[in-house]
Amino acid sequence: xxxxxxxxxxxxxxxxxxxxxxxxxxxxxxxxxxxxxxxxxxxxxxxxxxxxxxxxxxxxxxxxxxxxxxxxxxxxxxxxxxxxxxxxxxxxxxxxxxxxxxxxxxxxxxxxxxxxxxxxxxxxxxxxxxxxxxxxxxxxxxxxxxxxxxxxxxxxxxxxxxxxxxxxxxxxxxxxxxxxxxxxxxxxxxxxxxxxxxxxxxxxxxxxxxxxxxxxxxxxxxxxxxxxxxxxxxxxxxxxxxxxxxxxxxxxxxxxxxxxxxxxxxxxxxxxxxxxxxxxxxxxxxxxxxxxxxxxxxxxxxxxxxxxxxxxxxxxxxxxxxxxxxxxxxxxxxxxxxxxxxxxxxxxxxxxxxxxxxxxxxxxxxxxxxxxxxxxxxxxxxxxxxxxxxxxxxxxxxxxxxxxxxxxxxxxxxxxxxxxxxxxxxxx
Numbered sequence: 001x002x003x004x005x006x007x008x009x010x011x012x013x014x015x016x017x018x019x020x021x022x023x024x025x026x027x028x029x030x031x032x033x034x035x036x037x038x039x040x041x042x043x044x045x046x047x048x049x050x051x052x053x054x055x056x057x058x059x060x061x062x063x064x065x066x067x068x069x070x071x072x073x074x075x076x077x078x079x080x081x082x083x084x085x086x087x088x089x090x091x092x093x094x095x096x097x098x099x100x101x102x103x104x105x106x107x108x109x110x111x112x113x114x115x116x117x118x119x120x121x122x123x124x125x126x127x128x129x130x131x132x133x134x135x136x137x138x139x140x141x142x143x144x145x146x147x148x149x150x151x152x153x154x155x156x157x158x159x160x161x162x163x164x165x166x167x168x169x170x171x172x173x174x175x176x177x178x179x180x181x182x183x184x185x186x187x188x189x190x191x192x193x194x195x196x197x198x199x200x201x202x203x204x205x206x207x208x209x210x211x212x213x214x215x216x217x218x219x220x221x222x223x224x225x226x227x228x229x230x231x232x233x234x235x236x237x238x239x240x241x242x243x244x245x246x247x248x249x250x251x252x253x254x255x256x257x258x259x260x261x262x263x264x265x266x267x268x269x270x271x272x273x274x275x276x277x278x279x280x281x282x283x284x285x286x287x288x289x290x291x292x293x294x295x296x297x298x299x300x301x302x303x304x305x306x307x308x309x310x311x312x313x314x315x316x317x318x319x320x321x322x323x324x325x326x327x328x329x330x331x332x333x334x335x336x337x338x339x340x341x342x343x344x345x346x347x348x349x350x351x352x353x354x355x356x357x358x359x360x361x362x363x364x365x366x367x368x369x370x371x372x373x374x375x376x377x378x379x380x381x382x383x384x385x386x387x388x389x390x391x392x393x394x395x396x397x398x399x400x401x402x403x404x405x406x407x408x409x410x411x412x413x414x415x416x417x418x419x420x421x422x423x424x425x426x427x428x
Contacts, residue, residue, distance in 0.1 A: 033064040040425040042077075047418045051081040051118065067138075068131040075124040082114035086363035087273055088262040088350050088404065089113065089411045094270065097195055099258050100186040101211040104198060112415050115258060122148045136163040144178070152181040159228075172230040180222040184257035187215035191277030192357055195260060214275065220253035238294040246286040254278045261363045263351045268406030271353055276362040278346065284309040298324040312345030313367070329382030335393070337374035343367060349401045349413055365414065370399040376421070386428040393421040 038059045045052040055077035063069045085096065087107075094107045098117065107113045123146070130140035137160070144155035159174030182188070193214035201207040226248040234240050255278040262270045290303040305317040316339070323333040344367040346360040376393030397417035403409050 029062055029064045029068060029070055033062040033070075035060060035062045036427065037061075038425060038427045040423060042424075043420075043422045045420050046081065049081060050114070050417070051079060051083055053077055053079045066132070069129070071126075071128040073124075073126040075122075075126075077122050077124075079118065079120045079122075081118055082116040083118045083258075084365060084415075085113045085115050086259040086261055086276065086365075087113040088264065088268075088270055088363075088408060088413060090270055091407050091411070095197060095199070096260075096273065097197060097211070098186075099184065101208070110411060112412065113260075120148050120150075122146060136167075137161070138163070140174075142176075150183045150185060152183075154179050155224075168234040170230075170232040172228070172232075174228040174230070176224075176226045176228075178222075178224040180224075180252075181219055182222065182253050182257070183219045186211075186257075187218050188220050188253065189255075189257055189275035190214055190216050191255065192261075192274045192361065195273040195275065222250065222252035222254060224248060224250045240292050242288075242290045244286075244288040246284070246288070248282075248284040248286075250282040250284070252280060254280060254282060255362070256364060259362060259364050261348065261351060261361055263353050264405065264408065265353045266405055268404050268408035268411075270350075274351070274361075276364065277360045278362055279311065279360050282309055282311055298322055307341075311367075312343070313341055315339065315341035329380075329387070331380045333378040333380075335374070335376035335378065337372075337376075339370075339372040339374075341370055343369040343401070347401075350404060350408070352405075365399045368399040368401050368414065370397060372397040383426070386426065388427075389423075389425045391421075391423040391425075393423075395419040395421060 040057045042055040057075045059073040061071040089112050091109050095104055097104050125145045128142040132138050140159045142157045146153040155178035157176035159172055161170055161172045163170050196210040198207050228246045230244040232242045255276050259276045261274045261276050263272050264270050285308045287306045293300045301321040303319045307315040319337045321333055321335045323331055325331045347367045348361045349363050373396045374393055378391040380389040399414045401414050
């Protein structure tokens with residue numbers, strides 16, 4: 001981007017934003033609307049050639065003299081690499097059928113089984129609109145669209161805000177609804193069906209029939225409805241606090257079509273691999289608290305989030321940031337984030353062959369008991385009258401679980417995840 005062309009870029013983006021809102025060129029904002037823009041590029045990379053992602057985001061927002069606000073955002077990201085399947089490692093090589101049923105791959109002894117074909121591109125569009133209804137009342141609306149190769153998400157949200165106490169207190173009631181369509185490669189696997197292996201069949205036709213027998217519909221759906229209640233309070237000239245409560249009801253397909261679950265014997269040898277099964281209903285409660293305090297030059301931003309759901313997961317998230325101005329337009333912001341969660345009730349790193357199959361089970365490490373740590377540092381600086389920033393973070397995830405029998409006691413069942421995150425941003 002050539003920063004010297006700021007005026008022409010801003011004008012083009014403003015025209016494009018207005019055209020999105022009203023193709024007939026009749027803008028919903030007054031001519032005096034103040035347009036702001038932000039472009040950002042993010043890189044996420046895990047160690048050991050696992051998942052990596054590159055994400056680009058462009059956002060335009062405007063506020064007019066009547067207090068009406070418009071926000072438009074476009075996000076494009078690409079993910080590649082290898083992701084854990086959920087199967088346990090072994091002391092001998094393992095062969096797995098690919099999710100599509102076309103082809104197979106071999107995992108070396110002692111290695112965590114990874115699906116090395118993981119690749120996806122996602123396009124996301126968001127639009128938000130807020131306007132005063134009357135004195136001390138404001139309403140907001142938002143729309144969401146996200147499309148991946150095998151996933152489509154559509155969402156709408158709305159809220160109503162009431163200001164009190166000379167605008168020092170804001171109460172907000174909001175609601176949202178999302179409708180997702182999942183269309184995995186090779187159709188939706190049947191819960192806890194056994195993954196067939198080509199070597200076990202005399203012909204390609206016999207294998208194809210066996211694979212088809214483990215598959216259900218071509219698509220499935222997930223619906224989410226959420227209600228939020230929020231309170232924002234200005235306590236002093238230097239302290240603002242916010243508390244939110246959220247209740248979400250999720251129904252439909254919530255399994256991961258690409259995750260497996262190993263059935264092992266007393267020696268820890270994997271006898272077969274099953275496709276995972278998660279409940280089709282989930283209720284989540286969240287409580288979020290945030291405070292911003294101005295201590296002269298530095299500004300402390302502290303937040304805590306608690307989540308409880310009927311899957312048995314309880315999580316705690318603490319996020320601390322301290323923004324310090326170094327010189328006009330320059331600032332430095334260190335960050336520390338800690339996350340802890342308990343395991344889901346149906347999380348199983350493996351299943352034992354001599355026990356009955358449960359109704360629901362998953363070996364996805366994201367459902368395991370874990371602690372994660374994030375250390376980051378952001379530096380902002382002025383560039384030709386605008387603001388650029390650079391953020392570098394280190395992410396460390398430590399999942400936990402029970403020891404395995406036999407050979408599994410000598411293998412790493414819960415590998416740690418370490419990643420670097422780099423973000424570049426420019427506001428103009």
